[in-house]
Amino acid sequence: xxxxxxxxxxxxxxxxxxxxxxxxxxxxxxxxxxxxxxxxxxxxxxxxxxxxxxxxxxxxxxxxxxxxxxxxxxxxxxxxxxxxxxxxxxxxxxxxxxxxxxxxxxxxxxxxxxxxxxxxxxxxxxxxxxxxxxxxxxxxxxxxxxxxxxxxxxxxxxxxxxxxxx
Numbered sequence: 001x002x003x004x005x006x007x008x009x010x011x012x013x014x015x016x017x018x019x020x021x022x023x024x025x026x027x028x029x030x031x032x033x034x035x036x037x038x039x040x041x042x043x044x045x046x047x048x049x050x051x052x053x054x055x056x057x058x059x060x061x062x063x064x065x066x067x068x069x070x071x072x073x074x075x076x077x078x079x080x081x082x083x084x085x086x087x088x089x090x091x092x093x094x095x096x097x098x099x100x101x102x103x104x105x106x107x108x109x110x111x112x113x114x115x116x117x118x119x120x121x122x123x124x125x126x127x128x129x130x131x132x133x134x135x136x137x138x139x140x141x142x143x144x145x146x147x148x149x150x151x152x153x154x155x156x157x158x159x160x161x162x163x164x165x166x
Contacts, residue, residue, distance in 0.1 A: 005030045037063035039113045042082040085112040
């Protein structure tokens with residue numbers, strides 16, 4: 001990753017007092033990969049995401065600090081960056097319920113750059129405020145700030161029984 005290379009080049013300069021071989025050869029190329037990012041601006045998805053194909057598709061957003069491996073058979077919608085946030089909507093292949101009916105589902109991943117002083121739990125509370133049937137689950141005693149929000153949307157209660165959302 002470019003950030004690791006830049007850190008390594010800085011450490012060599014700190015220890016030796018001069019540029020190392022790696023920095024002399026490819027340092028400028030690595031530094032050019034680091035793009036300035038203004039959290040209050042808007043960007044097209046192609047400006048903030050890079051992708052690689054292989055056994056799994058790899059999507060990386062350096063400004064948002066995330067790297068995702070996505071199964072190549074899944075559908076994917078990638079959004080640009082606006083209002084300090086971006087999103088992925090992943091639609092995996094359908095799965096079958098106990099009665100053999102296919103269940104299609106989507107996973108929405110929202111990446112948000114926090115406002116000054118904003119806490120993640122406050123943002124999530126605002127995001128799902130209209131859903132009264134929600135529950136916060138702390139799933140780690142070691143990391144007290146890690147949490148999961150469980151949300152039950154009443155119109156989808158039969159999804160596991162019938163494979164459809166009503």
